[in-house]
Structures are given as C-alpha cells and as structure tokens.
Amino acid sequence: xxxxxxxxxxxxxxxxxxxxxxxxxxxxxxxxxxxxxxxxxxxxxxxxxxxxxxxxxxxxxxxxxxxxxxxxxxxxxxxxxxxxxxxxxxxxxxxxxxxxxxxxxxxxxxxxxxxxxxxxxxxxxxxxxxxxxxxxxxxxxxxxxxxxxxxxxxxxxxxxxxxxxxxxxxxxxxxxxxxxxxxxxxxxxxxxxxxx
Amino acid sequence: xxxxxxxxxxxxxxxxxxxxxxxxxxxxxxxxxxxxxxxxxxxxxxxxxxxxxxxxxxxxxxxxxxxxxxxxxxxxxxxxxxxxxxxxxxxxxxxxxxxxxxxxxxxxxxxxxxxxxxxxxxxxxxxxxxxxxxxxxxxxxxxxxxxxxxxxxxxxxxxxxxxxxxxxxxxxxxxxxxxxxxxxxxxxxxxxxxxxxxxxxxxxxxxxxxxxxxxxxxxxxxxxxxxxxxxxxxxxxxxxxxxxxxxxxxxxxxxxxxxxxxxxxxxxxxxxxxxxxxxxxxxxxxxxxxxxxxxxxxxxxxxxxxxxxxxxxxxxxxxxxxxxxxxxxxxxxxxxxxxxxxxxxxxxxxxxxxxxxxxxxxxxxxxxxxxxxxxxxxxxxxxxxxxxxxxxxxxxxxxxxxxxxxxxxxxxxxxxxxxxxxxxxxxxxxxxxxxxxxxxxxxxxxxxxxxxxxxxxx
Numbered sequence: 001x002x003x004x005x006x007x008x009x010x011x012x013x014x015x016x017x018x019x020x021x022x023x024x025x026x027x028x029x030x031x032x033x034x035x036x037x038x039x040x041x042x043x044x045x046x047x048x049x050x051x052x053x054x055x056x057x058x059x060x061x062x063x064x065x066x067x068x069x070x071x072x073x074x075x076x077x078x079x080x081x082x083x084x085x086x087x088x089x090x091x092x093x094x095x096x097x098x099x100x101x102x103x104x105x106x107x108x109x110x111x112x113x114x115x116x117x118x119x120x121x122x123x124x125x126x127x128x129x130x131x132x133x134x135x136x137x138x139x140x141x142x143x144x145x146x147x148x149x150x151x152x153x154x155x156x157x158x159x160x161x162x163x164x165x166x167x168x169x170x171x172x173x174x175x176x177x178x179x180x181x182x183x184x185x186x187x188x189x190x191x192x193x194x195x196x
Numbered sequence: 197x198x199x200x201x202x203x204x205x206x207x208x209x210x211x212x213x214x215x216x217x218x219x220x221x222x223x224x225x226x227x228x229x230x231x232x233x234x235x236x237x238x239x240x241x242x243x244x245x246x247x248x249x250x251x252x253x254x255x256x257x258x259x260x261x262x263x264x265x266x267x268x269x270x271x272x273x274x275x276x277x278x279x280x281x282x283x284x285x286x287x288x289x290x291x292x293x294x295x296x297x298x299x300x301x302x303x304x305x306x307x308x309x310x311x312x313x314x315x316x317x318x319x320x321x322x323x324x325x326x327x328x329x330x331x332x333x334x335x336x337x338x339x340x341x342x343x344x345x346x347x348x349x350x351x352x353x354x355x356x357x358x359x360x361x362x363x364x365x366x367x368x369x370x371x372x373x374x375x376x377x378x379x380x381x382x383x384x385x386x387x388x389x390x391x392x393x394x395x396x397x398x399x400x401x402x403x404x405x406x407x408x409x410x411x412x413x414x415x416x417x418x419x420x421x422x423x424x425x426x427x428x429x430x431x432x433x434x435x436x437x438x439x440x441x442x443x444x445x446x447x448x449x450x451x452x453x454x455x456x457x458x459x460x461x462x463x464x465x466x467x468x469x470x471x472x473x474x475x476x477x478x479x480x481x482x483x484x485x486x487x488x489x490x491x492x493x494x495x496x497x498x499x500x501x502x503x504x505x506x507x508x509x510x511x512x513x514x515x516x517x518x519x520x521x522x523x524x525x526x527x528x529x530x531x532x533x534x535x536x537x538x539x540x541x542x543x544x545x546x547x548x549x550x551x552x553x554x555x556x557x558x559x560x561x562x563x564x565x566x567x568x569x570x571x572x573x574x575x576x577x578x579x580x581x582x583x584x585x586x587x588x589x590x591x592x593x594x595x596x597x598x599x600x601x602x603x604x605x606x607x608x609x610x611x612x613x614x615x616x617x618x619x620x621x622x623x624x625x626x627x628x629x630x631x632x633x634x635x636x637x638x639x640x641x642x643x644x645x646x647x648x649x650x651x652x653x654x
Binding site: 020029034039042047 | 198199200202261264265266268272273274300301302303304306308310311314319320321322338340341342345348349
C-alpha cells in the first residue's frame with residue numbers, strides 16, 4: 001500500500017507528512033535547548049560570582065562564526081530556491097557552499113576549543129566553562145548532523161531528483177528547516193555565552 | 197505509519213536502549229544503584245553502571261521521541277476520508293495527546309542526562325554543590341552546581357510521564373465501556389477537551405514532587421494550585437465513564453470486567469493523590485508507604501487493569517480467536533481481590549509514618565511496630581496476585597491455537613479497526629481503504645437494523 005501525502009499536500013491540513021514530521025522534531029529540539037538554557041539561568045543565578053563571557057572567550061572569532069552560520073542559512077535557502085526554479089547545477093553549488101560554511105564553523109570552533117585546552121581551561125574548571133562546553137558541544141553535534149544530511153542530498157541522495165524532483169525539493173526544504181534551527185540556536189548561544 | 201523507516205529506527209533504538217541497560221549489570225561495581233529517579237549528587241558519584249544506564253536512557257528517549265513524531269504525523273495526516281478529529285475513537289485521542297507529552301517532556305530529561313554524563317565523565321559540577329563530603333573526603337570538583345536542578349529537569353519529564361501511563365489506559369477503558377454498554381460514551385466532547393487540558397496541565401505540576409526540598413512557599417503554592425486544577429479534568433473523564441454505564445444493557449465479558457474494575461481502582465488512586473498534592477499534608481506523607489499505595493492504585497489496578505482489558509478486547513482482532521472467558525473471569529476476580537490486599541495495607545502503614553526507604557523495612561523503629569504486621573498481609577497478597585496471573589499466561593498462549601474462532605467483528609463494535617478490517621488484519625490492514633461517515637459510538641441508534649452502526653458504513 002502506498003503511503004499518501006509524501007509528496008502531494010493533504011488538502012485539509014495543507015501539509016505533507018515530512019513537513020509535519022520535521023516541525024514536530026524541531027519542537028522537541030526547542031524543549032531540549034530550552035532545558036539547557038533554563039539550566040544556565042538556574043546555575044548562573046545561584047552562583048556568587050559569574051565571569052563576563054568576553055573575559056574568557058574569544059568574541060571576534062565567535063562573531064566571525066555567527067556571520068559564517070548566517071551566510072550558510074542564506075546559501076541553504078538559495079539551494080532550495082534553485083531546485084524550485086529547476087536549476088540542479090546551481091543547487092549543487094549552493095548546497096556545497098552550505099556544507100563548506102558548516103565546515104568552516106567547525107574548524108573555527110576547533111581552534112577555540114584547543115586554545116582553551118592549552119590554557120588549561122576544561123569543562124571541569126568552572127561551571128561557566130562547563131556550560132560553555134556542554135552547550136556549544138551539543139550545538140556542534142547538531143551542526144555535524146545537519147552537515148551529514150546536507151552532504152547526503154548533495155551526493156547520493158540527489159538521485160531522487162531524476163525520478164521525483166518534487167519529493168527531492170521537499171526533502172531539501174526539510175533539511176533546510178533543521179539547518180536554520182541550528183543557526184538560530186547559535187544566535188541565542190552567542191550572546192548568552194560570549195557577551196552577557 | 198506515516199514514516200515506516202522512522203518506526204523501525206524507533207524500535208531498534210528502544211532495543212539498543214534495553215540491551216544497554218541490561219549490559220549495565222555486568223560492568224564493575226554493578227548496575228545503576230541510584231533508584232529510578234537517579235537523584236544527584238548520589239547518581240553522580242555512583243559506580244560505572246550509572247554511566248551505562250544514562251546511555252541506555254538516551255537511546256530509550258530517542259526511541260519514544262521518534263515514536264511520538266510518527267504517531268502525531270500519522271494521526272494528523274493519514275486519517276481515513278471523513279474521519280474528522282471529533283469522529284476519532286477516544287482511544288485515538290488518548291494516544292494523540294500522549295504522543296505530545298512524550299515529544300515535549302522527554303527532551304529536558306535528555307538534556308539532564310547529558311549534563312549528568314558530563315558530571316560523571318568530564319568532571320563538571322552541574323549537580324554537585326561546593327564542599328560536598330563523600331566518605332569523609334571533600335570532593336575537589338569546581339562545585340557551585342545545584343542538585344535541585346536535576347530534580348526539576350527530572351520531574352519535568354516524570355510528571356507528564358505519569359499521564360503517559362494513564363491516558364492510553366483511559367482510552368482503552370472508554371472503548372470497552374462504549375462497546376459493552378451498547379451506548380454512546382456520555383459526554384464524548386467534554387472528555388476530549390478534558391484530555392487536552394489534562395495534557396497541557398501535566399507540564400506545570402511537576403514540582404509537587406519536590407515540596408520536601410524547601411524550594412520556597414511561593415513555588416509550593418503555585419504548584420499545589422496547578423495540581424488541584426489538574427484533578428478536575430481527570431474527575432470529568434472518570435465521571436463521564438461512570439455515567440456512561442447508566443441505563444446500558446451491559447455485557448459483562450472479561451474485557452468489560454477489567455474496565456469496570458479500573459473505574460473504582462483509579463478513583464481510589466486519584467483521590468488519595470489529593471493530600472499529596474497539597475503542601476501541608478504532603479510533608480508528613482512524603483516518601484511513606486502512602487505514596488506507594490497511591491501511585492500503585494493509579495498504575496497497577498488502574499493502568500494494568502486497562503491493559504488487561506485491552507488485551508482481552510483486541511486479542512480476537514490480532515489473532516482471529518477469542519481468549520477463554522472462564523479463565524479470564526478467574527484472572528479478573530483473583531487479581532481484583534489481590535491488588536487490594538497488596539496495596540490497601542500500604543495506606544495504613546503510610547499513614548502511621550512508615551517510610552519506604554528504611555534499610556530494615558522498619559523492624560528497628562518503634563513507631564512502625566503497631567502497623568508492621570500489615571507488611572505480611574501485603575506480601576501474601578503479592579504472592580497470590582502472582583499466582584492469579586498464571587491462568588492469564590496460559591490463556592494467552594493456549595488461545596492463539598485453541599481459542600474459540602472469532603468473527604471479524606468479534607464484539608459487534610462500531611470502530612473502523614473492527615468493522616472494516618479482517619481478523620487478523622492482512623498486510624496494509626484493510627483490503628480497501630475505509631471511509632468514515634459518522635461518529636465512533638453509534639450504538640443502539642433508534643430505527644437502525646442492528647444495535648450498532650459502524651463508522652465506515654455509508
């Protein structure tokens with residue numbers, strides 16, 4: 001039996017199955033990061049002293065990373081829009097750029113992390129650093145996950161474009177929704193950890 | 197399901213989680229020993245088993261998360277033609293709301309599990325306060341953490357989790373009561389709205405598990421108020437189910453007996469919860485046998501009776517044969533009596549102040565002496581209860597091959613799974629996709645040829 005509404009939209013809900021699935025998943029992700037931010041607030045308000053983020057962390061690097069991630073969101077949208085306009089070549093280019101920008105983010109983060117370790121700053125050093133490493137670490141896992149999915153659609157997953165272009169376009173849109181969410185989490189993490 | 201691969205992933209992730217938990221028994225120092233709540237700081241300083249337990253939890257949480265997404269998407273997207281939300285059987289509504297609870301309540305526990313893993317593996321101090329002394333040694337960690345943070349994150353899941361246990365049970369009981377009273381459910385819409393309200397409220401009552409932590413009177417006042425409010429929709433649903441019995445020509449088959457058993461047992465469980473929801477009465481009752489009795493009246497004769505009812509009710513659909521009624525009735529009568537023998541004495545012991553965590557069960561405590569003999573009654577009840585499950589286990593397997601053959605619609609039910617699918621259902625469930633033309637409980641409609649009109653009959 002064929003599963004309905006994988007490609008065509010169900011009229012009374014106005015959604016495909018995949019669209020509703022990714023939004024539900026993002027709702028649960030909001031709760032995950034919501035709990036982490038709530039923990040941050042609780043631990044910070046309970047602490048007698050709390051360092052300013054910019055005295056420990058590297059704000060210029062993080063600003064650069066913020067620009068990188070926001071740009072990657074733009075290229076992600078462009079990738080999807082190219083498919084909508086039936087231009088597969090431009091899709092490959094923009095999707096490739098999205099993946100590379102994600103990789104740039106990770107490389108910068110790697111230098112930030114290793115610099116901290118060199119200075120003897122570990123998660124166990126203080127609760128500020130514990131929160132910094134846990135929150136950014138979980139965020140990085142999400143970046144890697146998003147990159148893996150995007151790489152799949154750039155490479156082997158793109159075969160679907162030949163047989164069912166509409167379905168493929170929808171899948172790229174859903175992967176994009178996740179990518180924007182990952183970007184959005186960073187936009188909250190950046191001021192919370194580096195600036196406040 | 198809307199996402200078959202996700203369904204499989206959710207199953208295997210659950211399997212992996214279960215195996216991981218079992219593996220924890222074989223690591224040095226033994227399995228997790230911090231209780232099901234894994235309270236910090238005890239859980240943070242516990243042996244390796246706790247780490248394995250946490251990894252197992254992450255897999256289990258992922259599994260129910262993926263399952264919840266699948267259930268919700270399927271319910272919204274793959275409804276039969278004409279099956280509007282207010283034509284859902286009540287059980288479908290119950291599962292739908294339950295999936296939302298799982299979807300939104302589990303991630304904070306996942307976050308907490310990650311943080312506890314960080315505490316255990318990376319030496320952070322999320323849940324470790326400064327200057328903690330373990331075995332006479334002051335811990336050298338950074339400190340400044342908050343053990344209460346774990347409790348908040350944990351109960352943010354664990355209270356909705358209680359409703360994850362009870363809402364499907366209510367759904368099952370509603371199906372069986374409508375079917376065996378041969379009447380529509382009384383107040384179907386109010387029940388649905390109560391269910392949704394219940395689901396929503398279950399997110400803002402969690403700290404009533406924490407009155408003893410000294411979290412402050414303002415917090416306690418807030419959470420005891422929400423706790424009192426959440427009892428209202430539960431009472432609405434229970435009352436609607438009881439009124440549904442009124443004036444029905446009831447068929448007392450085994451599923452119906454269990455469903456009827458559910459009503460007073462859940463009632464006792466629910467009403468004895470009120471003193472625990474109020475700050476003042478909770479403080480003396482906290483962590484006593486009273487809590488155990490209350491909770492088990494909700495989930496043992498409550499949820500488990502509903503599950504038994506559901507097994508007896510849907511067994512013919514799954515296998516094409518009915519379970520033995522005689523054995524079923526023995527199972528019901530024995531379980532009903534024994535459940536009360538097990539748990540009623542715990543109320544008496546709890547009210548006398550016997551705590552659930554005394555290392556010798558209370559033998560060395562003077563105040564426990566007048567009531568401690570109830571422990572023996574309770575134990576005998578437990579053994580007898582176990583004995584009365586034997587007819588069920590035998591019945592369950594014997595009936596697969598030797599049970600009385602059942603028709604496709606064994607209980608003359610109106611809902612689509614009975615009226616449109618063969619028993620057992622073939623691949624894809626239906627030969628032709630069914631359509632819904634009416635509400636789920638059109639029983640005893642005046643002027644109709646039979647006393648039930650299936651949803652899928654034009």
